[in-house]
Amino acid sequence: MEDILLMIPGPTTVPKRVLDAMARPIVNHRGAAYGEILDETTAMMSEVFQTDNQSYFLTGSGTSAMEAAIANIVEKGDKVINVVGGKFGQRLQQLTEVFGGESIEITVPWGQAVDPCEVQRVMEENNDVKALTMIHNESSTAVVNPIKEVGQIMKDYDTLFVVDTVSSLAGDVVKVDDFGLDICLSGSQKCIAAPPGMSMITLSDDAWNVVDKVDSPTYYLDMKKMRKSAEKSQTPYTPSVSMTYAMNEALSMVLEEGLCARIKRHHTGAEATREAAKALGLELFAREGDYSNTLTGINIPEGITDSQLRGTMRDKYQIEIGGGQDHLSGNIFRIGHMGITGLPELSRTFTCLEMTLKELGFEFEAGAGVAALQDVYMKNM
Ligand SMILES: Cc1ncc(COP(=O)(O)O)c(C=O)c1O
Structure with missing residues (x-):
């Protein structure tokens, strides 16, 4: 636990x-x-x-x-x-x-x-x-x-x-x-x-x-x-x-x-998460421009189930990510980047998400998600 x-x-x-x-x-x-x-x-x-x-x-x-x-x-x-x-x-x-x-x-x-x-x-x-x-x-x-x-x-x-x-x-x-x-x-x-x-x-x-x-x-x-x-x-x-x-x-x-610094930190986490997801070829659920600054919704790629994706993240890597609610259940997953969550937690999440997606047969350039994440944090240093 x-x-x-x-x-x-x-x-x-x-x-x-x-x-x-x-x-x-x-x-x-x-x-x-x-x-x-x-x-x-x-x-x-x-x-x-x-x-x-x-x-x-x-x-x-x-x-x-x-x-x-x-x-x-x-x-x-x-x-x-x-x-x-x-x-x-x-x-x-x-x-x-x-x-x-x-x-x-x-x-x-x-x-x-x-x-x-x-x-x-x-x-x-x-x-x-x-x-x-x-x-x-x-x-x-x-x-x-x-x-x-x-x-x-x-x-x-x-x-x-x-x-x-x-x-x-x-x-x-x-x-x-x-x-x-x-x-x-x-x-x-x-x-x-x-x-x-x-x-x-x-x-x-x-x-x-x-x-x-x-x-x-x-x-x-x-x-x-x-x-x-x-x-x-x-x-x-x-x-x-x-x-x-x-x-x-x-x-x-x-x-x-400081409220401003904390909000800026949340915005950076949100941007980094979106860029990392896109670098892996994943699709964001929300319409461009309407993205939340505290969590990101990502479409589950075709051929992969919610329980495979979130189950592997939880059982193999001890990371809990959110599922979809109501009719979005099984269609999207949600990553929270709220509170004290920052680069270390997001790096661990994306490293393990890449491992999970690889295991489930999804094609992407290895390391692309983590690199994109890091790029955003470096830009905002
Ligand atoms: C935007 C929003 N409003 C209300 C709630 C309900 O809060 P709680 O589950 O703490 O009762 C939540 C919980 O996720 C929420 O995200």
Whole structure:
């Protein structure tokens, strides 16, 4: 287990510093010591979200923050525009419907980013839309959506802009205040490189104005209760004290590296992965120009099965790479280059991917992938 290299799109490898932090003694979550660490961690969280708004930690994976975002603003019959171009876009749409909202779907082909003009067109066509939901980095298709451009459009409307940055925050550019994101949510286990189990959310004043008018059926994810408790440096229910330590340490590491430097490092990893894949003659799944900066989706070559490819990588080389989701299962594989992952991990992955492909009869120039990877890193030194 110890030797498995995690190259999936989250959870990602957790640095030892973060793991060690989790071993600290548990304290009273209603006491001053916990309050201090919660406040400090929350302040760092807002810095990473690039917002002056308060941030909140929810004990639960990214989906709990997705649910909190919708449950606190959507009431029966509310119109919500959902941008759906993959599994996570679908999830926000399903949540909209679970809480009684009427979904207006902007359907985007899997593998492509939404066209901001299409968002503008649908906004113009519909009145009284309560919110528009979008996934920044659609991890099921390895596509990045233009939140900055859509945020600019949304500034002209009285509609909340809800953005999931679970697989992009701290790995790609997310500026909550500048981009006009009313609700932004994320998860612990991707580019921030903490263990899975915690999610984060931040709300603008406009979002709070809506939340204050909604009588939400949610109990555990009630943001009004979270806000009230935060005033006393607490959470409404027992938080994961150990995960708070982990987030504190992981966010310290993000800020020590510097957000810009970390994002640049993720961009380099993404470019290197794409170039390495192309040098081997593999095809990228996403449309050119829409590529994610935190993971890469690659078509599985004809004649090779998912279980052969990922099974060999796992069993023979102890490297976990991600499979496709839903109808992409068996058709693509996904390499995560998030968190602390860099050249050493990608070199090992591509060396072993070349060995695997060779064993499975795929033709390519030996060493071409690793050389292309190295070229990109040298260019970005
Ligand atoms: C973009 C995106 N949103 C939401 C989620 C859901 O997060 P979780 O699995 O932590 O509940 C994921 C998980 O992969 C994701 O990639």
